[in-house]
Amino acid sequence: MPSSSKLHAYIHGKIQPLQDAYLHVSDLSVQRGYGVFDFFKVQDGKPVFLDDYLQRFYESARLMDMAVPLSEKKLKEVIAQLIQLNQLPLSGVKMILTGGYSPNGYDLAAPNLIMMQQGFSLPNRATVEEGIKIITHEYVREIPVAKTINYTVGIRLQKEIKAQGADDVLYHQQGTVTEFPRCNFFIVKQDNTVVTPAKDVLLGITRKRTLELASQQYPVVEGPVTLEDIYQAKEAFLTSTTKRILPIVQVNGRAIGDGKSGTVTLDLLDRLIAQEEQQVSRTA
Ligand SMILES: Cc1ncc(COP(=O)(O)O)c(C=O)c1O
Structure with missing residues (x-):
C-alpha cells in the first residue's frame, strides 16, 4: 500500500498530492460547520454501489441548498482518475462539499468540492462473531436525511462509550431509537x-441492501423500534459501508437474545458480502 504521502486528492478543481490539499480557514465548514459529504467503498479498484452514493450526495447537497460544482459524469471521471492514481487495495472515497470561502464567515459562498481516498479495514470474522456492546443516548440529528459534516455529539460521546466499556452509541428520542452516529440499526x-x-434516520446504502436481502427470506418492517423492543428482540445489528453488518450482543448492559451473534444477522452478512463481490466482479 502506498504511504499517505503518495496519495492524491481532488481539490480546487484539480487532482493534487494529498499533502498539498489545503482549505482556507474562511471556509464555512470551518467557520460554521456548513457542509455535506458522502463515502463509498472501493474494492479491487472498483467502487461498490457507486450510483447509490452519488445520488445521496447530490440529495444531501440539495437539502442543504448547496450546488455541487461537477456533473455526475464529471464526478465519476475524477473518481476513476483518483482510484487509478492511488492504487489502494481496499479503500473508501470521501466526497466533501464545504460551504466555501465566505468573506465574513457567515454569508453564502461558492462551495468547495474535495475528494480524497483513504485505506480502511473491514471488521474481521472474530469481531463479527463476538459482536459489539452499545449504549444509548437521547439525541436526534438536525436534518437526519442529509449526510452533513456535523458529528459533534457522536465525537463528544466517545469518552463516555469507552468509560462504559461499550463500542458505540445508539441515538433515541424518548425511548424510540433511530440510528448510530455513523450506522443504521436493525433488530430481528x-x-x-x-x-x-424509518423516521429521523439517514437512509444508509447498506441499510437499503440489507432490507432488499432480508425481504427475500424474512418478513421486513420499516417502522418504530423502542428500547423495550430491543430488550425483547432475538438479535440486533448495525449496518454501514465500513462495517457492513455487525452483530450487537449487549445494549445498556443487557444481553440481547442469547447474548451471541445471531444466525439471521450472520446469514444477512454472508449474503451482503456475496452481493458486493458479485457487483465488483461485474464492474468493468
Ligand atoms: C448518520 C448515519 N447513519 C447511517 C450511516 C450508514 O450509511 P451507509 O450504509 O450508507 O454507510 C451513516 C454513514 O456514515 C451515517 O453517517
Missing part, C-alpha cells in the same frame, strides 16, 4: 421479522 424479532427505524 422472535418470529424472525427484521425491523429497522
